[in-house]
Amino acid sequence: MIIKSADLETVCGVTSKLPANLLPEFAFAGRSNVGKSSLINKLVNRKALARTSSQPGKTQTINFFLLNKEFYFVDLPGYGYAKVSKELQAKWGKMIERYLVNSKQLRVIFLLVDIRHEPSAGDKQMHEWVVAKGFTPVVIATKADKLSRNQVKQQLPMIRKALKMKSSEVLIPWSAETKQGYDEVWQVMEQILYPPATEVADKDAVEAVGAVGAVDAMDAGEAVEQQMQVQKTP
Ligand SMILES: Nc1nc2c(ncn2[C@@H]2O[C@H](COP(=O)(O)OP(=O)(O)OP(=O)(O)O)[C@@H](O)[C@H]2O)c(=O)[nH]1
Ligand SMILES: [Mg+2]
Numbered sequence: 001m002i003i004k005s006a007d008l009e010t011v012c013g014v015t016s017k018l019p020a021n022l023l024p025e026f027a028f029a030g031r032s033n034v035g036k037s038s039l040i041n042k043l044v045n046r047k048a049l050a051r052t053s054s055q056p057g058k059t060q061t062i063n064f065f066l067l068n069k070e071f072y073f074v075d076l077p078g079y080g081y082a083k084v085s086k087e088l089q090a091k092w093g094k095m096i097e098r099y100l101v102n103s104k105q106l107r108v109i110f111l112l113v114d115i116r117h118e119p120s121a122g123d124k125q126m127h128e129w130v131v132a133k134g135f136t137p138v139v140i141a142t143k144a145d146k147l148s149r150n151q152v153k154q155q156l157p158m159i160r161k162a163l164k165m166k167s168s169e170v171l172i173p174w175s176a177e178t179k180q181g182y183d184e185v186w187q188v189m190e191q192i193l194y195p196p197a198t199e200v201a202d203k204d205a206v207e208a209v210g211a212v213g214a215v216d217a218m219d220a221g222e223a224v225e226q227q228m229q230v231q232k233t234p
Contacts, residue, residue, distance in 0.1 A: 032078030
């Protein structure tokens with residue numbers, strides 16, 4: 001995806017009215033410090049569009065970034081940061097809930113988890129909750145550069161199990177340092193922004209799409225790619 005323009009358009013605090021946007025939205029959720037803002041910056045190739053920090057709790061507002069005047073990235077405040085009072089965390093929980101329930105334009109919720117650790121209780125709750133609201137979360141396992149390739153391979157099934165992910169759910173290992181996962185994450189969004197032509201005349205192609213859906217999407221890149229290729233088949 002070529003990003004020609006990227007603007008922070010709306011910043012919402014706990015009491016703000018959420019914008020009634022008319023363009024598709026992609027939201028990024030996850031615990032504090034997991035790398036949501038870094039991921040946004042890397043995806044749009046800007047150093048500091050979304051503010052990042054090694055101190056957890058950096059993003060304390062819901063930030064809407066308008067990209068190419070075509071769609072939004074929504075940077076959500078992180079949960080689970082111990083230094084934020086329970087009261088404020090609860091307020092944030094409600095605010096995030098209000099956004100997730102009321103947005104008419106939300107297309108995908110990306111749930112970020114740290115690839116090095118067993119998903120937290122908050123991660124599990126968030127995943128469950130997103131599924132209960134009828135969304136299929138796309139899970140991004142961040143900071144893959146901190147592990148060896150072998151360790152990454154081992155962590156993925158652990159994360160799937162802990163979050164009780166369906167085999168059809170996509171799990172993408174990611175690194176904001178090496179850009180691992182960059183194509184796969186964009187592919188998820190591009191499939192939604194630019195759906196392939198509907199008439200899939202070829203019966204084999206239809207069956208293949210079904211089969212990809214059933215694949216254990218361990219290697220998310222491959223699965224997304226296969227699906228794209230199949231869907232592109234005239
Ligand atoms: N090694 C490595 N570090 C990362 C990666 N992603 C983020 N970080 C670091 O992790 C820290 C937190 O990143 P942020 O992007 O600010 O995290 P956030 O999820 O937006 O955090 P909050 O705004 O507090 O919710 C920063 O020091 C980043 O440089 C990654 O893929 N690899
Ligand atoms: Mg942030």
